[in-house]
Amino acid sequence: MLTGARVLGFVAAFAIPLVLIRVFSQTDFGIYKQVFLISTTAVQILALGIPASIFYFLPRDEHDGHRYLVQAIGLLSLAGVLGAMTVLVGGPLLANLMGAPGLLAVVPWLALLILIEVPSSVVQTAPIADQRSILAGSVVAGSDILRAIAFVTAVLIFRTVGAVVAAAALIGVLRIAFFLFYMGIRRMDGSPGPSYESTRKQLSYALPFWTALLFQIGLRRTHAYYVMAAVPTAEFAVYSIGIFQLPLVLHITNSVAEVMIVRASDAHERGDTKSLRETWQMATARLSVILLPIWVGTQVFAPDLFLLLFQEQYLAAVPVFRIFVTLFLLLIVVDHGILRATGDTGFMLRANALGFVVMLVCLPLLALWDVQLGAVTAFILGTVATRVAGLYKVSKRVGLPMRRSLPWRTIMAATGLSLVASGVGWLGGFWLDAVFLRLAVGGLLFGSTYLLLVYAFSLVPREEIRSLLARFRRKRPGAA
Secondary structure (H helix, E strand, O other): OHHHHHHHHHHHHHHHHHHHHHHHOHHHEEEEEHHHHHHHHHHHHOOHHHHHHHHHHHHOOOOOOHHHHHHHHHHHHHHHHHHHHHHHHHHHHHHHOOHHHHHHHHHHHHHHHHHHHHOOOOOOOOHHOOOOOHHHHHHHHHHHHHHHHHHHHHHHOOOHHHHHHHHHHHHHHOOOOOOOHHHHHOOOOOOOOOOHHHHHHHHHHHHHHHHHHHHHHHHHHHHHHHHHHHHHHHHHHHHHHHHHHHHHHHHHHHHHHHHHHHHHHHHHHHHHHHHHHHHHHHHHHHHHHHHHHHHHHHHHHHHHHHHHHHHHHHHHHHHHHHHHHHHHHHOOOHHHHHHHHOOOOOHHHHHHHHHEEEEEEHHHHOOOOOOOHHHHHHHHHHHHHHHHHHHHHHHOOOOHHHHHHOOOHHHHHHHHHHHHHHHHHHHHHOOOOOOHHHHHHHHHHHHHHHHHHHHHHOOOOOOHHHHHHOOOOOOOOOOO
C-alpha cells in the first residue's frame, strides 16, 4: 500500500520537471535544481535523525510513544529556525563559493523553505509507525500530488524560481497542520507529556543514527555539489537531469525499509532470528523483482526517454543517467532496514564513513577524465563500498553466511526475465519513427511481457498477488 502510494505520488511529481524545463531557461532550471539540492541537504542534516527515532520508539511503546511525537516536532521546529537563520546569514557566501550567483535572489525563499521543511519531515512517520497503511499512503500520495499542483501552478503564473520555492513552503505548512491534527486524534487518555528523560532517550537513539546519516548525505550529495562548483549553472542543469530517476526508486525502497523496520524491530525485540531472516529475505526478493526490470528498461530506452521528456537540449545527460542507474541494483540491498531495527547505528556510521571516503578518493581522480561522468562514477563506487559493508553486518544479524544472504535465485531469474522482456519491447518498437510511439509500444510490450513472465515463473507467490488484489476489491453487500 505504501509503495503504491509513493509511486502514485511520483507519477504526479514527475510532471514538475517536464513543465519547468519548458518554461525556464536552462540556466533558471539549473538555479531551481541548486535551490532544492541545498534545501534537501539542509533538511536531512537539521532533522538530527529524529524522524528515524519515531520508527524505533512508537512500535515499542504505543501508549507512551505519543510523547516522542511531541518532542520530535518541538526539536525539529527549533532546528528549522536555526537552519533558516544560517541560510539568511551565509547564503550569499555559499552562492559565491559554489559559483552560483543566481542563488542570491532566492536566498530569502530558501530560508523560508528550510524553516518549514525541517519540522514537516516528521509528518508521514507517525501513521507508518502506527501501521495505519491506508492513512500513511494517503498522506504520502496526497503530499506529492498537492506539491505537483502547487509547483506547476506557480511556475505557469509567475514564471520565477522564487514562486516555486514559495509553493514548496506552502505545502510544508499544510503537512505540519496535518501532523498536528493527527497527534490530536491519536492521543490516548493518560498519555504522558514530554520529559527530560524521554528527550534524552530519544536523542540517544537519534544522534548516533544522525551521525551515520551525515556520511550518507555526504556520499549522496557531494558529487552534485562538486559538479555545481565546477561547471556553469546551465551544465549543472544537464547533470541534475541525468540523476532524475532517483525519487521513484527511493520511494519504493524507502517504503520497503520502513515496513521492514517495524516488523524487524518486533522480531528483534522477541529475539526471533527466524522472523528477522524471513523479513530480510522477502524484502530483498521483492525489491529485486521490481528494481531489476527498471534498470534494464532504463538502459534500453534511455535515449528515446530523454528525447521525449526533456528534449534535445538535455540529451547530453544520457551517459550520466546510464551510470547513475547502477544505483538501482545496489538499492536491492536495503541493509539499513534491518540495522536500524537492531540498533546497529554505530556500524551504519562506519559503513557510511567507508563509502564516503571511497567516494572522496575517487572523485577528484575520476574528474580528471570527465567532470560529470567521473562524479557520478565516484558516487556509485562509494555506494558499493557502503552496501557491501552493510550486507556483511546484516548476514550476521540474520544468521546466514554472506554469500547466502541475498536471494540469488530470484535475482538471476528477474535479470533473465527482464532481458527477455526488454528484447521483446525493443523489437516491437525500434521500427517506428515517432519517439512517442517507440516508447509507448516498446514500453507496453516490455512491461506486459515481464509481468506475464513473473506470474508464469512465480517470482512473486501467487497467493501474495491474490491477497494484494483482494485489498482493492469491495465486498458485495451482505458478503461475509
